[in-house]
Amino acid sequence: MARIVxxxxxxxxxGTERIRTVAGLVKREVEAGNEVAVVVSAMAGETxxxxxxxxEAAPDSDGTExxxxxxxxxxxxxxxxxxxxxxxxxxxxxxxGWQLPIGTTGRHARARIGEIDTDALTAAMAGGSVAVIPGxxxxxxxxxxxxxxxxxxxxxxxxxxxxxxxxxCDIYTDVDGVYTTDPRIVARARKLDYxxxxxxxxxxxxxxxxxxxxxxxxxxxxxVRIQVLTSFVEYGMAPTRGTMIVGESEIEDxxxxxxxxxxxxxDKNEALVMLIDIPERAGNVADIFGPLSEAHINVDMIVQxxxxxxxxxxxxxxxxxxxxxxxxxxxxxxxxxxxxxRMTHNTHVAKVSIVGVGMKSHAGVATTMFDALAAxxxxxxxxxxxxxxxxxxxxxxxxxxxxxxxxxxxxLDAEVEGADS
Amino acid sequence: MARIVxxxxxxxxxGTERIRTVAGLVKREVEAGNEVAVVVSAMAGETxxxxxxxxEAAPDSDGTExxxxxxxxxxxxxxxxxxxxxxxxxxxxxxxGWQLPIGTTGRHARARIGEIDTDALTAAMAGGSVAVIPGxxxxxxxxxxxxxxxxxxxxxxxxxxxxxxxxxCDIYTDVDGVYTTDPRIVARARKLDYxxxxxxxxxxxxxxxxxxxxxxxxxxxxxVRIQVLTSFVEYGMAPTRGTMIVGESEIEDxxxxxxxxxxxxxDKNEALVMLIDIPERAGNVADIFGPLSEAHINVDMIVQxxxxxxxxxxxxxxxxxxxxxxxxxxxxxxxxxxxxxRMTHNTHVAKVSIVGVGMKSHAGVATTMFDALAAxxxxxxxxxxxxxxxxxxxxxxxxxxxxxxxxxxxxLDAEVEGADS
Numbered sequence: 001m002a003r004i005v006x007x008x009x010x011x012x013x014x015g016t017e018r019i020r021t022v023a024g025l026v027k028r029e030v031e032a033g034n035e036v037a038v039v040v041s042a043m044a045g046e047t048x049x050x051x052x053x054x055x056e057a058a059p060d061s062d063g064t065e066x067x068x069x070x071x072x073x074x075x076x077x078x079x080x081x082x083x084x085x086x087x088x089x090x091x092x093x094x095x096x097g098w099q100l101p102i103g104t105t106g107r108h109a110r111a112r113i114g115e116i117d118t119d120a121l122t123a124a125m126a127g128g129s130v131a132v133i134p135g136x137x138x139x140x141x142x143x144x145x146x147x148x149x150x151x152x153x154x155x156x157x158x159x160x161x162x163x164x165x166x167x168x169c170d171i172y173t174d175v176d177g178v179y180t181t182d183p184r185i186v187a188r189a190r191k192l193d194y195x196x197x198x199x200x201x202x203x204x205x206x207x208x209x210x211x212x213x214x215x216x217x218x219x220x221x222x223x224v225r226i227q228v229l230t231s232f233v234e235y236g237m238a239p240t241r242g243t244m245i246v247g248e249s250e251i252e253d254x255x256x257x258x259x260x261x262x263x264x265x266x267d268k269n270e271a272l273v274m275l276i277d278i279p280e281r282a283g284n285v286a287d288i289f290g291p292l293s294e295a296h297i298n299v300d301m302i303v304q305x306x307x308x309x310x311x312x313x314x315x316x317x318x319x320x321x322x323x324x325x326x327x328x329x330x331x332x333x334x335x336x337x338x339x340x341x342r343m344t345h346n347t348h349v350a351k352v353s354i355v356g357v358g359m360k361s362h363a364g365v366a367t368t369m370f371d372a373l374a375a376x377x378x379x380x381x382x383x384x385x386x387x388x389x390x391x392x393x394x395x396x397x398x399x400x401x402x403x404x405x406x407x408x409x410x411x412l413d414a415e416v417e418g419a420d421s
Numbered sequence: 422m423a424r425i426v427x428x429x430x431x432x433x434x435x436g437t438e439r440i441r442t443v444a445g446l447v448k449r450e451v452e453a454g455n456e457v458a459v460v461v462s463a464m465a466g467e468t469x470x471x472x473x474x475x476x477e478a479a480p481d482s483d484g485t486e487x488x489x490x491x492x493x494x495x496x497x498x499x500x501x502x503x504x505x506x507x508x509x510x511x512x513x514x515x516x517x518g519w520q521l522p523i524g525t526t527g528r529h530a531r532a533r534i535g536e537i538d539t540d541a542l543t544a545a546m547a548g549g550s551v552a553v554i555p556g557x558x559x560x561x562x563x564x565x566x567x568x569x570x571x572x573x574x575x576x577x578x579x580x581x582x583x584x585x586x587x588x589x590c591d592i593y594t595d596v597d598g599v600y601t602t603d604p605r606i607v608a609r610a611r612k613l614d615y616x617x618x619x620x621x622x623x624x625x626x627x628x629x630x631x632x633x634x635x636x637x638x639x640x641x642x643x644x645v646r647i648q649v650l651t652s653f654v655e656y657g658m659a660p661t662r663g664t665m666i667v668g669e670s671e672i673e674d675x676x677x678x679x680x681x682x683x684x685x686x687x688d689k690n691e692a693l694v695m696l697i698d699i700p701e702r703a704g705n706v707a708d709i710f711g712p713l714s715e716a717h718i719n720v721d722m723i724v725q726x727x728x729x730x731x732x733x734x735x736x737x738x739x740x741x742x743x744x745x746x747x748x749x750x751x752x753x754x755x756x757x758x759x760x761x762x763r764m765t766h767n768t769h770v771a772k773v774s775i776v777g778v779g780m781k782s783h784a785g786v787a788t789t790m791f792d793a794l795a796a797x798x799x800x801x802x803x804x805x806x807x808x809x810x811x812x813x814x815x816x817x818x819x820x821x822x823x824x825x826x827x828x829x830x831x832x833l834d835a836e837v838e839g840a841d842s
Contacts, residue, residue: 016477050497056437057501058508065507068500068515072493076471079489080478086486087479094489098519099564143520 002167003035003125007135007157010044011174012231013077016084023084024235025172026130030090037121037131037164039157040081042073047136047150063108067137067147070109071097074134074153082132092130095121097145102138102156104146111146113138113155116163125164133160154215162222169224170242171211172231177243178203178210180412181264185400188413193241195262196248202355202389203263216245223247248357260358260365261410266399267351270300271324272381273331274316277341280307287338288315291330297323301351301384301393312341316382318393321347349381350399353391354406366390372409378402423588424456424546428556428578431465432595433652434498437505444505445656446593447551451511458542458552458585460578461502463494468557468571484529488558488568491530492518495555495574503553513551516542518566523559523577525567532567534559534576537584546585554581575636583643590645591663592632593652598664599624599631601833602685606821609834613683614662617669620683623776623810637666644668669778681779681786682831687820688772691721691739693802694748698733698762708759709736712751718744722772722805722814733762737803739814742768770802771820774812775827787811793830799823 006029008022022040029036042050050070054061078094085092097104100121104111121131135153140146148155154171161169176191178200183189195203197220204213210228219226229242251258278284285304292299297319305314319327324345331343359365369390373380378401382393394402407413427450429443443461450457463471471491475482499515506513518525521542525532542552556574561567569576575592582590597612599621604610616624618641625634631649640647650663672679699705706725713720718740726735740748745766752764780786790811794801799822803814815823828834 016474019478053437053497053501054504057440057504061504061507065500065503065515068503068517069497072496075493075496076474076490079486080474082486082489083475083478083482086482094486096489096566145517 001033001035003164004029005037005039005157005161005164005166005169007039007153007169007171008041008231009153009171009173010041010046012172013040013042013081014044016080019077019080020084021233021235022172022231023081023088023090025231025233025239026081026085027088027090028238030130035125037125037133037160037166038081039133039135039153039160040074040077041135041153042077046073046076063110064144067108067111067145071134071137071145071147074136078132078134082130085130085132090130091128092132093124094132094134095124096134097137098139098143100133102133102159104138104140104148108140108144108146110149111138111140113148113159116159118163122164151212151214154212155218158215158219158222158224158226161224162218166224168227169219170227170229172229172239173210174230174232175210175228176230176240177228178245178263180262181403181407182266185266185403186407186413188416189407190412190414192243192262194244194246194251194254194256196251196357197245198248198388199262199355199357200245202353202386203265211245219245220247225250258358259356259411260362261354261356261412262358263355264403264406264410264412265353265355266403267353268396268399269321270318270349270351270393271321272316272318272346272349272393273324273327274314274344274346275331275338275340275342276314276344277312278315279339280311280313281339284338285315287334288331289317291334292319292327295323295326295330297327297330301382301391303382318349318351318382348396349393350396350402351391351393352399352402352406353389354410355389357388359388359390368409369406372405373402376401376405378405422454422456424585425450426458426460426578426582426585426587426590428460428575428590428592429462429652430574430592430594431462431467433593434461434463434502435465437501440498440501441505442654442656443593443652444502444509444511446652446654446660447502447506448509448511449659451551456546458546458554458581458587459502460554460556460574460581461495461498462556462574463498467494467497484531485565488529488566492555492558492566492568495557499553499555503551506551506553511551512549513553514545515553515555516545517555518558519560519564521554523554523580525559525561525569529561529565529567531570532559532561534569534580537580539584543585572633572635575633576639579636579640579643579645579647582645583639587645589648590640591648591650593650593660594631595651595653596631596649597651597661598649599666599684601683602824602828603687606687606824607828607834609837610828611833611835613664615665615667615672615675615677616683617672617778618666619669619809620776620778621666623774623807624684624686632666640666641668646671679779680777680832681783682775682777682833683779684776685824685827685831685833686774686776687824688774689817689820690742691770691772691814692742692745693737693739693767693770693814694745694752695735695737695765695767696752696759696761696763697735697765699736700760701728701732701734702760705759706736708755709752710738712755713740713748716744716747716751718748718751722803722812724803739770739772739803769817770814771817771823772812772814773820773823773827774810775831776810778809780811781808789830790827793826794823797822797826799826
């Protein structure tokens, strides 16, 4: 017998027919002898509908009443799933955020989960009742309803799993796991059996479709084992095995043969800013990046050219495309101080990252990357590295080619039946 | 300064544009120096949508999870109205059923309001904040969300008004008051300035579109003064005076000239059942009506023909059309016991009622009715009377004619400008 948390997203809860399928998956786990808590999202599209109502009613609010409105989406699906389960003869009840309660802190509409009172919950689960919990919400110590910000249901699920010491947190979604890269780019992308928390965080641009980053960070901190798997199975059928997201030590214990590189993540949301002919002077770089940092603009890659003997340097850096206009304005405002000659920018760039815990212990990982890209004539505009990631900035047009080339270079291509590989 | 409760129905809350109009009406009352609590319904159509979800999920449930789902409709509008008010610079907050709490008793999905804790509410109102309360819901002493059954928001408003000793409970709807009769039948129907609780209850078939019967009964019991008025005014404009529903003594104190008859109510929802040739025997009537009563079928009018010398009588009675099939089955099941010869029924009948507190002190009210109908050749199939109501059963085709004839006979026709009246 295990104690598990199952989490279902908006597409899994979109309408009573889909919710019945979900109830079937829950019932399977109960019949296998498990204690089950389920965390649900609102029906797909419902939160958008409610958010729009709020914006129409009053665009600027402190979030307290916004939370009252948008928290209803998950309340509806929690009640409906409990109804479906009861209708199948499976004891169940909904536990609203204020009923447990799930304590929250911070600001309304972007609250953080605090203490979760689990006494009633675990007692009910031990009594054989499925606990259905609306995700994305909790209660402030003022007694007001609070929500966690968009995508918060994954975080709710991980927090509940941590609080009740669940053996596993199964996050059901519309994909069947985490892949080595986007299967729309590389047909031979492979579903991963295991990924470490750290890798999952670095693969965010691939993983964003699968899991909210915040929930992965929380799972890593609390040691919650996550499985990502699909809820799109025929009614009554078992789901196929998904991807486990766990700590590095658990994977080491399995003594599995792992690839050096776990996944390849393309990201087309960066923009490149170039400052030409900056006088080489102490404090110049601080004058550039200080204002960006104050404006919470996340500068990712930075490349400074060496001086060419004329005491002038060039500087290039990337920012999220959404922040480009603001970044340019901030740098222009400091032009006299910095003393650069001219600024250009380029949104037709892409960042391609290779991620893998294995690269810590392997030399030559970067060389393989640079060689593979050079062989196809793909120019590298900038490079950034972390312990388990190497990112290169390239021209946007080459993104898919670069991902495919690297996928093959690191031996990630799935074997295709009946084909040489 | 007065303390008032304002209640807005589903058509008044249908979309943010309408909710903004409602907020304007609330703000007017606040700026006039009043303490205001607002009770809101869900957006028109929303409760139906939620009820359908529940039926699809599990047709037979004990109502606990159904309540979790359907209570969200009013939570959404309560939050949105509070948001709108805040956006207009009018302090406001929503108070959900579990936050006050509004205690409920009885069964889920058809709960009754019990104790309402008003300490936090009145403190907030005294502090200048508008209290926005979702109607139709409360909390059981199990801590579970409960709803009052369809149309329960009027009852919520009256209960809140009673609990906070409000000077008035203004119920805003899509009509501008209570009329002497249905204006679609009689063009010269008049809006009433005052109606007693008892008259309002008897005028239910006219009033059904306006007020839930249960709320009128509660208002009578608790002495809550109700005003029915329309929320369909241009933004920023004052609403026109509606109809006050109050106790008889308040109307007497006004020393107004009142008509003997207050209103005329047609009702096409009754069906007539006739039992022919029943042996005249003690206990026979009990054998007929006992089973109907046990099945909660409301028998309204009963007429027994005198014996014709052959010790056989005929009996006719009316039941709601919705219950006709069940009523027939129950009587047929008791046929041997009752010993009647044959049973017929007729759904093409209508009940027309004249209602007025004034008839208590005036003789000849019934005669005027019978004479007026006879003059138009309208046959009376049955008669039933109460202290302030006389009902006649007639052929359905004559309904509108009968209502017009009686409206004129009792002097209720409005004066039309430029016309002789």
